[in-house]
Amino acid sequence: MLFIVMFLVGFGLVMIFSTSSYKSTLNFGNPYHWLIRQCFAVGVGAVFMAALTWFDYRILNAKIIAYGCYGLSVALLIIVLFIGAAKKGAVRWISIGGFQFQPSEVAKIFLVIYLAYILSQNAHRMRTMAAAVKVIIRCLPIIGLVAYQNLSTAIVLTAMVGVMIFVVSPKTKELLGIALSGVAGLVLYLTFSNSYRNERVAIWKNPETHPKGLQTMQALYAIGSGGLFGKGLGQSMQKMGFIPESHNDMIFSIICEELGLFGAVCLILLFMLLIWRMLLIAMNSDDLFGSLIVIGFMIHIGVQVFINIAVVTNTIPPTGIPLPFISYGGTSILVVMAEMGLVLSVSRKIRM
Numbered sequence: 001m002l003f004i005v006m007f008l009v010g011f012g013l014v015m016i017f018s019t020s021s022y023k024s025t026l027n028f029g030n031p032y033h034w035l036i037r038q039c040f041a042v043g044v045g046a047v048f049m050a051a052l053t054w055f056d057y058r059i060l061n062a063k064i065i066a067y068g069c070y071g072l073s074v075a076l077l078i079i080v081l082f083i084g085a086a087k088k089g090a091v092r093w094i095s096i097g098g099f100q101f102q103p104s105e106v107a108k109i110f111l112v113i114y115l116a117y118i119l120s121q122n123a124h125r126m127r128t129m130a131a132a133v134k135v136i137i138r139c140l141p142i143i144g145l146v147a148y149q150n151l152s153t154a155i156v157l158t159a160m161v162g163v164m165i166f167v168v169s170p171k172t173k174e175l176l177g178i179a180l181s182g183v184a185g186l187v188l189y190l191t192f193s194n195s196y197r198n199e200r201v202a203i204w205k206n207p208e209t210h211p212k213g214l215q216t217m218q219a220l221y222a223i224g225s226g227g228l229f230g231k232g233l234g235q236s237m238q239k240m241g242f243i244p245e246s247h248n249d250m251i252f253s254i255i256c257e258e259l260g261l262f263g264a265v266c267l268i269l270l271f272m273l274l275i276w277r278m279l280l281i282a283m284n285s286d287d288l289f290g291s292l293i294v295i296g297f298m299i300h301i302g303v304q305v306f307i308n309i310a311v312v313t314n315t316i317p318p319t320g321i322p323l324p325f326i327s328y329g330g331t332s333i334l335v336v337m338a339e340m341g342l343v344l345s346v347s348r349k350i351r352m
Helices: 002-028 033-052 064-084 103-121 129-149 151-168 172-192 195-205 215-225 250-285 289-314 330-348
Strands: 086-087 090-097 100-103
Touching: 002 172, 002 250, 002 330, 033 330, 064 090, 064 103, 064 129, 064 215, 090 330, 100 129, 100 250, 103 129, 103 151, 103 289, 103 330, 129 151, 151 289, 151 330, 215 250, 289 330
Parallel strands: none
Antiparallel strands: 086 090, 090 100
């Protein structure tokens, strides 16, 4: 699994340079500007991952740590509403000195730790649907605060919570009913919500005619022009200012253009292999707490990859969510590498 993670991180750095060098040269006079920043984040993330790999994850299975993670997540998500830094119209960052981070990304780790503790300590009580609903209600403050500014991340968190509860309380019919109710609520929310989200849906429906559908159309052009084997690494035309977020959320479209369908499928298969390895670790974990931690992070990676690719291919309405390990973003890479460190920590404790 470590090799897969290292390959994904390395591939991400290569693609960030390929997609950002042109725009970086125009904006900063240095083609390596965004690559250097991402390399720094990867370096810090590697330290976190190594430290957490050798850290005994069972120390986290304590009430004070679990509730501390919950309280800190809520506090950070409230703080960002009042003093958050804005980027491209979205207030999602907290700035401390020259360092900025997204509380919604940090909440992914903290919520998994909190929920793993609650579920593992109360597994014998989770046989009733009422108990499962109580746990869901406990998670709503974090999910609600995240949804206020970042609906896509809230959807990822909801999926993580739902699957972790299902592992402990596999009540298929009841949880399916809750899931369908949630989907119906999401549809109603998107239908009657603010103009910003209505606009996203309008772009998705008619990207060809909508004034702001340019990025979606250019991403589809990039995917289509890549063919089977692509134009070659670094040979993309769409990254030359046609796709504004080519090194961020839309990086998969440039991967398709430069490496073709073959490269895109290989990347997806690599993600599937990583998820399969995480599933094996979860199934063989020595305790329920460790298994739930791995399951939570596995769902995070899987759902986020699915949403990102679905957005790039215009399968679902556009939303800002990065491709794990690949997209540019310091907080995102730090979080996923820290998660992989905890997964490897669980793996180390498995008795062979």
